[in-house]
Amino acid sequence: MPELPEVEVTRMGITPHVVGQTVTKIIIRNSRLRWPIPEAIKNIEGQVIHKVVRRAKYLLLETDIGYAVVHLGMSGSLRILPAGSVVEKHDHVDVVLACGEILRYNDPRRFGAWLWQPIGEDHPVLEKMGPEPLSDDFNGDYLVAKAKAKRKAIKLLIMDNHVVVGVGNIYANESLFAAGIDPQCPAGKVSSQKLHLLVNEIKTVLHKAIVQGGTTLKDFKNADGKPGYFAQELQVYGKGGQPCPRCGELLTEIKLGQRATVFCGKCQY
Structure with missing residues (x-):
């Protein structure tokens, strides 16, 4: 998609x-x-x-x-x-x-x-959509406020379009890995420091994907018919059971909110 x-x-x-x-x-x-x-x-x-x-x-x-x-x-x-x-x-x-x-x-x-x-x-x-993830309105203080006392898993929170738009499954997996956050962790339990880092990583991952022309998996081709190349830089998405690129431990794949979720049990906590 x-x-x-x-x-x-x-x-x-x-x-x-x-x-x-x-x-x-x-x-x-x-x-x-x-x-x-x-x-x-x-x-x-x-x-x-x-x-x-x-x-x-x-x-x-x-x-x-x-x-x-x-x-x-x-x-x-x-x-x-x-x-x-x-x-x-x-x-x-x-x-x-x-x-x-x-x-x-x-x-x-x-x-x-x-x-x-x-x-x-x-x-x-x-109507009722959250801020754009690459805008100044989406910042660390904003996410801290949205996460406060929330029991919802942090991955599901950042994929909620009422909180922030456009952070789909691929980029949620990648951003959480980059920030070292367990995707299953209740949003309200994630530290303020890590939430600020997560905002920065979401912006970085999305920007890189745009520069690379998107992520071609099955269906996407961009407007000139050329595929995107960000798939070559994916760290965890689609790599369940493979070694973590940081520590070498095998990556875990689960279903979270009916979506494939891949993470490293050692690096993400």
Whole structure:
């Protein structure tokens, strides 16, 4: 599933091609995604795309009258292609641009979304979200306050979009390893010092993943079709039973919140 770095890489990849361009047509081949694509999405026809904004794992194509809100789901991708490119299976949406290119959405599992948000309104899917992890609003003092007296496992806390958005499973595993924190530890029991360190590690891990172009596991390819390379730098995710890269002890893999969780019982406490 594309996580925050993959979505950010996609945003950076499509932005030079779509910003400043007029949308001449929206082609919807299959409206049955996670939620039905609303007819209002065609309001974007004739509008200029001024900006592509990322909020959590959503991309917002901004125009004067509103936003097309896009989520890549579990297997979705956005590609820039020449107009008239052959339509492949699972190519569900095309945004046709006046420059002769198209922004094409492909989604084999159809768990993504295309939604409409008028100017001046907040779409329900974007309400009540926590701060962006790379913003100044997400800092050590903030996480200490959110963790106070919480019995919830620290890994589950940092994956809660009401606390901070976009820290998905891969990056939660990696950040907790880097900070030396047991992912099962109740959030309220983690020291203030370690919580400050965890914030720094989350920012570092996400930034590295963005620079590397995301993490390609099964489905993700970025906007130019090239894979991400951060998977080559993963320390623990997907490596249960292998030696810890720090101490050599075998890494433990468990299910936590129904998600694969890998950690070192010696280095993380």
